[in-house]
Amino acid sequence: MSRPFTLLQLRYFVTTARLGNMTVAAGELHMTQSALSSAMSQLESSMGSALFRRIPRRGLELTDAGRRLLDQCLPLIEEVDQLPAAVRGDEASMTGSLVVGVYEPLASQDLPRLLRRFSELHPAVDVHLLESDQESTRLALLDGLCDVALMYDMSIGGDLTYETLETLPAHVIVASDHPLATRGVRRVSLRELADEPMILLDLPSTRDYIQDVFTAAGVSPKVRHRFRGYETVRAFVGDGHGYAVLNRRLAHGYTHNGSSVTTLDIVEAVPAVQVVLATRTGARLTQRAREFRALCHTYFAGAPE
Numbered sequence: 001m002s003r004p005f006t007l008l009q010l011r012y013f014v015t016t017a018r019l020g021n022m023t024v025a026a027g028e029l030h031m032t033q034s035a036l037s038s039a040m041s042q043l044e045s046s047m048g049s050a051l052f053r054r055i056p057r058r059g060l061e062l063t064d065a066g067r068r069l070l071d072q073c074l075p076l077i078e079e080v081d082q083l084p085a086a087v088r089g090d091e092a093s094m095t096g097s098l099v100v101g102v103y104e105p106l107a108s109q110d111l112p113r114l115l116r117r118f119s120e121l122h123p124a125v126d127v128h129l130l131e132s133d134q135e136s137t138r139l140a141l142l143d144g145l146c147d148v149a150l151m152y153d154m155s156i157g158g159d160l161t162y163e164t165l166e167t168l169p170a171h172v173i174v175a176s177d178h179p180l181a182t183r184g185v186r187r188v189s190l191r192e193l194a195d196e197p198m199i200l201l202d203l204p205s206t207r208d209y210i211q212d213v214f215t216a217a218g219v220s221p222k223v224r225h226r227f228r229g230y231e232t233v234r235a236f237v238g239d240g241h242g243y244a245v246l247n248r249r250l251a252h253g254y255t256h257n258g259s260s261v262t263t264l265d266i267v268e269a270v271p272a273v274q275v276v277l278a279t280r281t282g283a284r285l286t287q288r289a290r291e292f293r294a295l296c297h298t299y300f301a302g303a304p305e
Helices: 007-019 022-029 033-047 064-081 083-088 111-121 134-142 206-217 230-238 287-300
Strands: 052-055 059-062 096-103 125-132 148-152 160-168 171-175 197-201 222-227 244-246 261-266 273-280
Touching: 007 022, 007 033, 007 059, 007 064, 022 033, 022 059, 059 064, 064 083, 064 096, 064 287, 096 134, 096 287, 111 125, 111 287, 125 134, 134 148, 134 160, 134 273, 148 160, 148 287, 160 287, 171 230, 197 206, 197 230, 197 244, 206 244, 222 230, 230 244, 230 261, 273 287
Parallel strands: 096 125, 096 148, 197 222
Antiparallel strands: 052 059, 148 273, 160 273, 171 244, 171 261
């Protein structure tokens, strides 16, 4: 025998799952925490299963049952939200929200243009962004905190399904007055840099990938500085503190502190990374997520906007 639950409870559940904190979710929903907690308890009773784990000092985490419910109710809520447009005969107009996770190095270059175009196509969709490192983005997607994620294929795991959008070979950057930058050859062997200091982009998964690049070349880098900021790495390289290995090529060589860097291709056969659009394996994508996926393929294929 089915137990009753309401669409409003499902909306509360989606918001609580996205924010991972009962107090924050209650504030966004303009209700008291006790009322939201009661609604979630009633929903758990209706579903016959716990939907959240309470983690001390961290907030809430979805259970496996909670993830399954989230995957199922997002398209359901979307269909309900589209009913008024369907009744008016205006089925082309999409509403609702879309949460996009993004790995930090991709956020500043690709995402602004992507979201501008998406907003032009679907102005009534409210887009939220979760920018983080690769591992945190992966976990946010697994926990249902975002619908889709733009990330690299590094350490992505079997719980996510992904589609390749772009291939990014590894390259070296050096200061523009470095001898390797002024010799007129835009290629370098990592062996030529073996004795020079390196500036490492020290993010989870990224650091492992960069180590794989050096392992493939048979070189052990001498790391001088470790930074989590992409532009911080570029600034230190531009100021002559060392070289760096990166993947995302910028359209210019300038850095935030006014120095400049030069990009050099790597002679050795080293692994590249793929820019991917990832989703939870088995998740039913909303129409909003499907439209964003289609736009990503168009954008990265270089088709006219």
